[in-house]
Amino acid sequence: MKSYKDYMLFDKLPQTWCAGCSHGIVLQSIAAVMAELDVDKHDMALVSGIGCFGRVDDYLDINCMHVTHGRALAAATGVALGNPNLHVLCTMGDGDGTTIGGNHLIHAARRNINVTAIISNNYNYGQTGGQYSATTPTHSITQTSPYGHIEDNFDICKLAIAAGASYVGRATAYNPVMIRKLIKEGMQVKGFSLIEVMSACPTHYGKFNKLGEAARMLKLMNEQSVTVAQAAKMSPEELKGKLVVGVLKNEPRDDYYTEYARIIEAQRIE
Template sequence: MNYLDYLRTDKFPHFWCSGCGNGIVLCAIARAFEELDLTLENTVVVTGIGCWGKADDYVRTNSFHGTHGRALAFATGIKLANPSLNVVVLMGDGDGITIGGNHFIHAARRNVDVTAILVNNFNYGMTGGQYSGTTPEERITTTSRYGHIEEGFDICAVAKAAGARYVARASTENPQQLKNLIRDGIKKQGFACIEAISPCPTHFGRNNGMRSPAALMRWVNENSVTPAQAVAMSEEELAGKLVMGLICDRPGEDYSTKYQHVIEKAQSEVKK
């Protein structure tokens, strides 16, 4: 299949704002599907609420549009009901790690075999630019007009600490890297988290003196380092930096496989 076969091109142009990176992430996902030769029948895209939550409107695979913050809960149920499915979960920073933070850490802890793709735009984009759990400290939002006083979550650090087997980050300025990380995350058995950095140009950018997508990209580049560079940096030097690339890739039997062992054990006990 061609990557366009996974998309509802008749629904284009999409509704996202000019300069938003969501279209780039969607294309990276479709190209990853193409390289893995996934079928429409055996692939499920699960979304929540928010700008990125609208992505299921544009895919031709099976899809499930859930409630705010609950995408991973629904995805877990879908995967356990049919472990043969490829389950890909699309969430924003507000949906996935702020409102849905509890589901996020437990899906990672349980090592549920789903691929979570979190688009981090550093605010609640759809509802007016309020701060989210990833908004950097001192940044201006519609609900922090004099500077945000909280430290933002490092999504990848949370995923790794919670037990995710595969953790990676890329920005929408590097779609090739993003596509490769998504592809490898889908291939990974167990919970995979790929964070896509895509600052909101409509709210976050304008509120913080970056009124064009190009300015936002420069800001991301200036604050990005590779995993190799990060190893040589102190904690103080890493403050406010975004580590781009593969952050964690470790083995571990996924939840569905472990659960099948329990089923088999129970069945053998019944037969005795």
């Protein structure tokens, strides 16, 4: 029986993230799922971008490609099509994955590229000091919204569902068991899967918005959580400010490569 430790690089610890940061919980969950699935490291490729969560590759003992800010999914598209036998994970923060990289996100979902995207959403750009991103809740305070954020924020899961992802799920960092379940199911889906993990950034977002220490932030997001079944019985008014967690979409269809392989099959001359 393998353990998450078999997929990690312990000589790199302690991790770079701040005390109380949720990214470590997601890292451990990724390693744990690989152990549960007993995958060969050589079949695993992880593509990450720039940002706090982009550093997740530093601690994993698998194939890793660390790319430019926002382009992780585009690079992952190349990896997944370049070698269709791989399990490709793509780890991004909310800035990387949905703000600078938002266009790549919707197109990767639409094309149904065989990639499991894991977005650790802590509502702000932590690495550069806590500026607002496309997921920063309206009215909240960040380094660059000192008078309150006036923009509406993306719901990452709704975006992915609408764009055509095969599998979409959300969990909070309060609940690593659910994170593991969703990543595991996502990896087993052939096609584009997206798992959003609600994460705490006590150093910046938490401090700016007086949310207290990390434990309190995690407790808060758990209080905001409602399951898909519960949400189904709630009115839009009641759902305001809530986080719907669990499997939000599971409708696998043939991924890009499977479709393209049919063209190759039909046209091949060499």
